[in-house]
Amino acid sequence: MEQVQPVPRNHSRLVIKLLLLVAGAFVFAFALVPLYNVLCEVTGFNGKTSAGFAAGGLKAGLAQAPASRVDTGRLIRVEFTGTVMPGLPWEMRPLKVSLDVHPGELQQISYLVRNTADRPITGQAVPSVTPGQAAQHFEKIECFCFDQQTLAPGEAQEMPLAFIVSPEVDRDITHITLSYAFFSIEGQRQTLSATAEAR
Amino acid sequence: MTDQPSEFSPADLARRRSAARRLAWLLGLAVVIIYVLGLFIKR
Amino acid sequence: MNTATTANGHANPHGDGHYSGLMRWLTTTNHKDIGTMYLTFSLIMFFVGGAMILAVRAELFAPGLQLMQPEFFNQLIGIHALVMIFAALMPAATGFANWMIPLMIGAPDMALPRLNNWGFWLLPPAAILLTMPFFLALFGIGDGALATGWTFYAPLSVQGGMGVDFAILAVHILGISSIMGSINIIVTIFNMRAPGMTMMKLPLFAWGWLITAFLLLATLPVLAGAVTMLLTDRHFGTHFFDAAGGGDPILFQHLFWFFGHPEVYILLLPVWGLMPHVLATFSRKPTYGYTAQVYAFIAIGLLSVVVWAHHFFTAGLPVPALIYFMFSTMAISIPLAVLFFCWIATMWKGSMSFETPMLFAVGFIVLFGIAGLTGLILADVAADAQYHHSYFVVAHFHYALFAGGIMGVMTGVYYWLPKWTGHMYSEKLGKLHFWLTVISFNLTFMPQFFLGLAGMPRRIPDYALQFAEFNAISTVGAMILGFSQLLFAWNIWSCVRGGPKAEARVWEGAEGLEWELSSPPPHHSWETQPVIK
Numbered sequence: 001m002e003q004v005q006p007v008p009r010n011h012s013r014l015v016i017k018l019l020l021l022v023a024g025a026f027v028f029a030f031a032l033v034p035l036y037n038v039l040c041e042v043t044g045f046n047g048k049t050s051a052g053f054a055a056g057g058l059k060a061g062l063a064q065a066p067a068s069r070v071d072t073g074r075l076i077r078v079e080f081t082g083t084v085m086p087g088l089p090w091e092m093r094p095l096k097v098s099l100d101v102h103p104g105e106l107q108q109i110s111y112l113v114r115n116t117a118d119r120p121i122t123g124q125a126v127p128s129v130t131p132g133q134a135a136q137h138f139e140k141i142e143c144f145c146f147d148q149q150t151l152a153p154g155e156a157q158e159m160p161l162a163f164i165v166s167p168e169v170d171r172d173i174t175h176i177t178l179s180y181a182f183f184s185i186e187g188q189r190q191t192l193s194a195t196a197e198a199r
Numbered sequence: 200m201t202d203q204p205s206e207f208s209p210a211d212l213a214r215r216r217s218a219a220r221r222l223a224w225l226l227g228l229a230v231v232i233i234y235v236l237g238l239f240i241k242r
Numbered sequence: 243m244n245t246a247t248t249a250n251g252h253a254n255p256h257g258d259g260h261y262s263g264l265m266r267w268l269t270t271t272n273h274k275d276i277g278t279m280y281l282t283f284s285l286i287m288f289f290v291g292g293a294m295i296l297a298v299r300a301e302l303f304a305p306g307l308q309l310m311q312p313e314f315f316n317q318l319i320g321i322h323a324l325v326m327i328f329a330a331l332m333p334a335a336t337g338f339a340n341w342m343i344p345l346m347i348g349a350p351d352m353a354l355p356r357l358n359n360w361g362f363w364l365l366p367p368a369a370i371l372l373t374m375p376f377f378l379a380l381f382g383i384g385d386g387a388l389a390t391g392w393t394f395y396a397p398l399s400v401q402g403g404m405g406v407d408f409a410i411l412a413v414h415i416l417g418i419s420s421i422m423g424s425i426n427i428i429v430t431i432f433n434m435r436a437p438g439m440t441m442m443k444l445p446l447f448a449w450g451w452l453i454t455a456f457l458l459l460a461t462l463p464v465l466a467g468a469v470t471m472l473l474t475d476r477h478f479g480t481h482f483f484d485a486a487g488g489g490d491p492i493l494f495q496h497l498f499w500f501f502g503h504p505e506v507y508i509l510l511l512p513v514w515g516l517m518p519h520v521l522a523t524f525s526r527k528p529t530y531g532y533t534a535q536v537y538a539f540i541a542i543g544l545l546s547v548v549v550w551a552h553h554f555f556t557a558g559l560p561v562p563a564l565i566y567f568m569f570s571t572m573a574i575s576i577p578l579a580v581l582f583f584c585w586i587a588t589m590w591k592g593s594m595s596f597e598t599p600m601l602f603a604v605g606f607i608v609l610f611g612i613a614g615l616t617g618l619i620l621a622d623v624a625a626d627a628q629y630h631h632s633y634f635v636v637a638h639f640h641y642a643l644f645a646g647g648i649m650g651v652m653t654g655v656y657y658w659l660p661k662w663t664g665h666m667y668s669e670k671l672g673k674l675h676f677w678l679t680v681i682s683f684n685l686t687f688m689p690q691f692f693l694g695l696a697g698m699p700r701r702i703p704d705y706a707l708q709f710a711e712f713n714a715i716s717t718v719g720a721m722i723l724g725f726s727q728l729l730f731a732w733n734i735w736s737c738v739r740g741g742p743k744a745e746a747r748v749w750e751g752a753e754g755l756e757w758e759l760s761s762p763p764p765h766h767s768w769e770t771q772p773v774i775k
């Protein structure tokens with residue numbers, strides 16, 4: 001077999017390109033975090049609810065919900081549930097387990113939340129809507145989850161929620177479940193809980 | 200291809216060739232039979 | 243283990259001649275030495291991971307808790323998986339690459355020999371980090387190893403004990419090692435091929451590894467990023483995966499499986515690359531469909547990074563996403579079927595003989611076929627709702643990764659061992675090892691399909707009474723499977739020590755540059771490169 005001396009080659013250019021690929025993939029992992037949140041908000045993947053009316057508050061929401069938008073032709077049952085996460089000595093329950101609503105109709109209910117500890121505690125509720133396809137059509141106009149809530153020792157509060165199920169919601173959807181997880185935010189930095197408020 | 204004497208004689212290799220081919224047809228036939236039987240199995 | 247270098251009559255039995263003993267192995271930059279170290283490490287960790295799972299199977303022999311507490315059970319299953327994937331299968335493939343790619347493409351060594359040495363020596367510390375919490379717990383430090391399963395799912399992993407931190411750091415180190423190995427392999431293949439060896443004349447083993455290396459570079463950093471986020475969530479007050487702070491635990495699953503699915507092909511592509519060599523050798527025919535196989539490798543590589551969410555169909559994905567991930571996953575079966583047809587067509591009308599590597603190769607095709615077909619069932623969104631997180635999944639991925647991965651590696655070991663050591667292994671022991679392995683493997687995992695269909699969930703130390711019989715069978719199979727691997731180790735050990743002399747072309751049907759060199763090859767090979775016509 002014919003044989004020749006190997007040609008010495010400089011590998012550094014290729015190595016640098018490959019290292020750039022690695023660095024790009026690492027950055028991509030972190031870029032996925034905001035991308036994922038944007039995707040979830042736009043599409044309602046994962047039960048992230050619409051923040052459409054949150055900015056304008058109740059009045060703006062009502063202005064956008066004229067009576068003509070109400071679809072009286074069908075009823076959707078909205079079920080309410082809530083969980084207090086470990087580390088928060090609270091109790092919570094919805095005052096009504098479910099409501100039958102016409103799409104487009106403004107509805108209000110409240111959760112009863114009680115602090116069972118003997119010290120004031122601040123918590124943050126994080127909502128989730130099932131099924132995911134309904135999430136983007138579930139518009140919360142006013143919600144205790146927009147803000148952190150502080151309860152005095154032993155205090156019980158009725159925390160209100162106003163919402164509209166948009167008439168654009170798919171006709172296949174007959175039931176929607178709204179679930180809250182209440183977290184303790186003691187010892188957590190303000191900036192981070194601010195991101196929770198944003199949704 | 201061979202700088203090393205084969206432990207198999209040419210006749211041996213030819214015999215293996217036809218044996219392998221026979222086995223392949225047999226397995227193929229088994230697959231077809233199982234497939235056809237599947238058409239008749241009702242759940 | 244230095245017979246490979248002493249037997250060839252090299253002027254200095256200790257290779258580069260700088261050091262001897264342990265220092266020689268610590269400092270070696272020779273691709274054959276490093277390949278040997280990778281393979282030895284892999285074999286040791288194969289037994290470590292195997293011992294863990296035998297303890298698990300012993301616990302599962304009967305319903306109820308007999309041998310261990312659930313916490314310890316959880317630690318064993320997670321570390322078993324991490325050890326087998328990162329410390330046994332991946333190093334075995336890298337060991338093959340180190341040993342064989344320079345020989346196959348006519349290169350004098352790997353392109354970046356020092357990086358190569360460093361890449362290997364990161365592995366033992368990582369393996370120690372992974373398993374150390376077990377021993378620390380014995381002395382009352384910490385509460386044992388990672389107990390989340392190998393997938394680290396948040397929020398469980400955010401809340402877990404210090405075993406999670408150990409595993410995160412081990413994954414970082416293992417990842418760096420794999421990235422260095424991959425860069426080395428890509429540069430070697432791109433820059434060091436013998437003159438005249440075009441990319442479409444590259445041996446398929448090198449092609450398979452090339453795709454694996456690119457997949458590693460593209461996806462391992464994503465895993466590194468995900469576990470880094472986990473680490474900062476645990477200790478530095480971030481909330482990537484903590485819903486209380488606005489994070490999302492499902493995000494972790496996306497990040498993890500963005501790496502996790504390609505990882506399956508990372509483990510399998512080197513084996514798929516090796517198979518045509520073995521099948522062609524023992525069928526005494528050229529490989530069928532070289533070009534088709536190259537394109538199938540590339541297609542699988544590309545598809546593998548866009549199908550990840552099939553691992554959590556039940557996490558509440560929207561229907562359009564479910565449909566997309568279902569169809570893209572099923573699409574992978576097309577290039578994979580191309581590979582299967584090429585393997586079978588290579589054997590078709592061949593003069594086949596069934597030496598141990600060929601037995602393992604044929605066993606691989608049959609059993610890996612079962613893995614592929616059951617994978618199609620799991621890819622079906624509607625079916626997956628029932629089978630998700632059941633023993634059906636466990637059986638499926640062991641058909642893929644034991645029968646596909648580990649039996650593939652065994653194929654390679656038996657095929658190349660005479661080349662590496664210069665001695666023939668015992669064919670009788672090899673065949674016994676094959677039959678024991680293939681029978682006990684099916685005895686272990688076939689019942690698990692039925693357990694899964696009947697509804698037994700995975701990752702539990704105890705189970706309902708109706709699952710008792712199949713679990714007992716599975717445990718018996720696992721014990722035979724585990725202990726028959728001692729034959730494998732013994733066969734390798736005695737082959738390294740001595741045995742009938744192997745020719746340069748060990749198998750008379752073998753083709754390729756690696757068979758032009760003596761067995762074992764000289765410590766420095768292809769210092770003048772062969773010219774390919």
Ligand SMILES: [Cu+2]
Pocket residue numbers: 502503506549550552553
């Ligand atoms: Cu997958």
